[in-house]
Amino acid sequence: MRNLDVTTLRSFMAVADLGGVTKAAGFLNLTQSAVSMQLKRLEELLGLDLFDRTGRRIALTASGEQLLGYARRMVALNDEAVRRLTDQEFEGEVTIGIPHDILYPSIPNVLKKMRATYPRLKVNVVNENTHQLLPNFEKGMYDLILTTEPTQSGDTLCALPLVWIGSPGGACWRRRPLQIAQSRNCSFRPRMIGVLDEQGVDWESAVDTGSDRSIEVTVAADLAVSAMIEGTEPAQLEVIDHGGTLPDIGMQYINMYGGEAVKGEGVTAMADLVRQAFREMGAQAKAHAVTHLKSAS
Structure with missing residues (x-):
């Protein structure tokens, strides 16, 4: 019986989510050669090509996409078991960048919910405009950012x-x-x-x-x-x-960048709450627009 290693699956998820070995290595605090070796061993273990390396950007093969779903579940289950059996509350830190004009009314409620669910998680909210947030996110200064843009990009919330x-x-x-x-x-x-x-x-x-x-x-x-x-x-x-x-x-458009599962439970939870808050805001705006049109006619 061949056994999949959770540490190796974390590296596999990081490369898949972040789009390359270099970014994954930086996130995992490993060398590029260490991450590459883990991927090679994983492919040899399964006897499958998990990545398509023919293009500029590394991409998953069909087998890689299938494995990614299993990897997410296995890593999540591993982390849940460790937390519960060792009675450890989730700790960590999330840094989110948000333009001044969309801090209200949604973000205070998001922070309250995060505090209630993850009382030991530190959330850093940094206020910058979109022109600053995008390049700083690429430099790794943020786990998650929200932007206001005239076009859809990243994960468009509303x-x-x-x-x-x-x-x-x-x-x-x-x-x-x-x-x-x-x-x-x-x-x-x-x-x-x-x-x-x-x-x-x-x-x-x-x-x-x-x-x-x-x-x-x-x-x-x-x-x-x-x-x-x-x-x-x-x-x-x-x-x-x-x-x-x-x-x-x-x-x-309110766009979100980041929030990948590989960045940890805290970042994923924050992204989910932000996504829900702004999609509700978008739905309310649509309802208001319909009401306004009816009253005008």
């Missing part, structure tokens, strides 16, 4: 509309030139300016800053309008009911 935001009861949006306030680093700014120019709406920048707080204060004082993802606006601001006076800004 699509949400960009809307005009102003001071409650404010009138700034009626005046021309339109005063706008958007962080110089915000990915929404070029699109907001683009649609205003396309529609011939005269505008001026009310403030030049990289601070999201400064933007919120300016808008709350009814000195300017801003663009945000619907449902993420802070309590002191509101969606402007402009009746078509301002142009449509379009949709924004």
Whole structure:
């Protein structure tokens, strides 16, 4: 009887999930040669080719894909048995990067659920914009990131509309030139300016800053309008009911990168909770849009 080694299966999962021996070795804190040797022994044990090495990126063969399903179950069962029999609570650390504009309202609830399920797990939440998060994720600085992008990429969780935001009861949006306030680093700014120019709406920048707080204060004082993802606006601001006076800004995709099972139970659990929270948010936005269309007609 031939026996599969759990350590070797972890390496196999890492290579499959991370797309190569180099990344897998870094994640596992092993040398590339050690990981390659484990894969070779696994293939020799089974008498099968598990990887297609003809292309630039390593890919699984049909046999490799079949084994991956078994490997995930075997490793998960091994870890569960060790935890329960040794009475060890899950410990670890997860670092997640999130843009400022989608921290609320979903992320606090996600963190509460993580705390309840994994009380000894340390979760580091880092706030950066999408342009910073993507390259830093590639460098291995994060286990998981969320991005706001105009196109689908990674694991797309939902699509949400960009809307005009102003001071409650404010009138700034009626005046021309339109005063706008958007962080110089915000990915929404070029699109907001683009649609205003396309529609011939005269505008001026009310403030030049990289601070999201400064933007919120300016808008709350009814000195300017801003663009945000619907449902993420802070309590002191509101969606402007402009009746078509301002142009449509379009949709924004919430994409997630990371969360592979190979990175551990904590990362996988975090990814599942984030995925659920934002998909619910997307469903609510769709329901709101349908209601709005019915009331308008």
